[in-house]
Amino acid sequence: MISFLLRKLPSVAVVALISSAIAFILPRLAPGDPALAIAGSDATPEQLAAVREQMGLSKPLIQQYLDWMFGMFxxxxxxSFIMRRPVTTVIGSRLESTLELAFLAMLLMIAIGLVLGVLAGSPRSKWARVVLDIMTTLFLATPPFLTGLLLILFLGIFFPILPISGEVxxxxxxxxxxxxxxxxALALALPQAAIVARLxxxxxxxxxxxxxxDLAKAKGVSPGRITWRHVLRNSLGTAVVALGLRAGDLLAGAIVIEAIFARNGLGSLAVYSVQSRDYMVLQVLILGAVILAVFIQLFSEIILAALDPRIRLES
Structure with missing residues (x-):
């Protein structure tokens, strides 16, 4: 397993380096000037130049990128350009909210996806399969923001069971x-759980x-034992890989979901950073999301190798 990780580390390093360049360039391609957001719309050209000099935006782009990279090392x-606080402090104050949401959404995605997938993949009556297919199709076809609005409508307004906005x-x-x-968390998890269930x-x-x-059937093994011992065990690798791939979609969907449910997490911080052209915060958020998704995918490959000995032999 250690050799497996050592072989993966160079590719992870390359992805991190490319992602850092993309995270640095993308915010600067958007129209707008962070100096204008700080100095105000009535600032003179001399004042704007002074603000850019103070923020380091007057340096060549390659110098700005290298300064940022060496600073992170x-x-x-x-x-932060706008909040005038260290980026780690700004992100740290919002991190707990997003981690709580992502963790619960991941648990729900795993539970719902595996349950629906096992039920749909087990030998059942035609009507049971049709009902399960309809459920997964509905979850799959409904985007997270619409799922969130429907949950608010039914479980927050028509049947006021759960709070619909805010956080504790x-x-x-x-x-x-x-x-x-x-x-x-349900709004985030349901579409991704449907993909896991289908796979x-x-x-x-x-x-x-x-x-x-066929050999197990010939030996008289019960259908339930065949499903759990042979079929499910040899199919879990697909679900594990799917769970790793879906983690990135959970992070992307959290931005919209946090806005709908008025949560003060990294998603709302990303939206604010885009609106205010706060490059320093935005580029760390982008880079952090990519690296986190890469490590989750790497972790899923490790689990897959543990479940399937053939993966270890081939590697």
Whole structure:
């Protein structure tokens, strides 16, 4: 396993380097001037030039990029242009909210995706398969923002069971924080869970045609044992890879979901940073999201190698 990780590290480093360049360039391609946002629309050209000089924006782009990169190697991620605080402080104040939402959404995605996938991939009546296919199709076809609005409408307004906006820190009041988290986490998890369920269903249906399943049937093994011991075990690799790939979509969907449910997390911070042209905050958010998605995918490959000995042999 250590050799597997060592072989992966160079590709991770290359992805991180390319992502840092993209994270640096993308915010600067958007129209607008952060100096204008700080100095005001009535600022003179001399005042704007002074602000740009103070923020380091008057340097060549390559020099700005190198300064940022070397600063991160030293643990200095820069200072927010607008909030005039270290970027680590700005992001750290919003991190807990997003981590709580992403963690619960990931748990729900795993639970719902695996349950629906196993049920749909098990031998059942035609009507049961039709109902499960309809459920996964609806979850898959409904984007997170629409799912969130529907959940607010039905579980927050028509049947006021759960709060529809705001948040409470998990360490302040865990039970109340969970109530505020359920609806946004469900809105994030359901579309991704449907993808996991469909892939797992397809893998299980394919596994049922393998020789080892026919051999187990010939030996008189019960259908339930065949499903759990042979079919599901050899199909979990597909679900694990799907879960790793879906993690990036969860991070992207969190931006919209946090806005809908009025959560004060990294998603709302990203929107504010775009609007105010706060390059320093925005580029760290982009780079952090990419690196996190890469490491989640790497972790899913490690789990896949642990589940399937053939992966270890081939590697």
């Amino acid at each position: 030293r643990g200095d991620f820069g200072q 820190g998990f360490f302040e009041n865990p039970w109340l924080a969970l109530q505020f988290l359920i609806l946004p 797992l269903q397809t893998a299980m249906n394919s596994a049922r045609g393998e020789d080892y399943v």
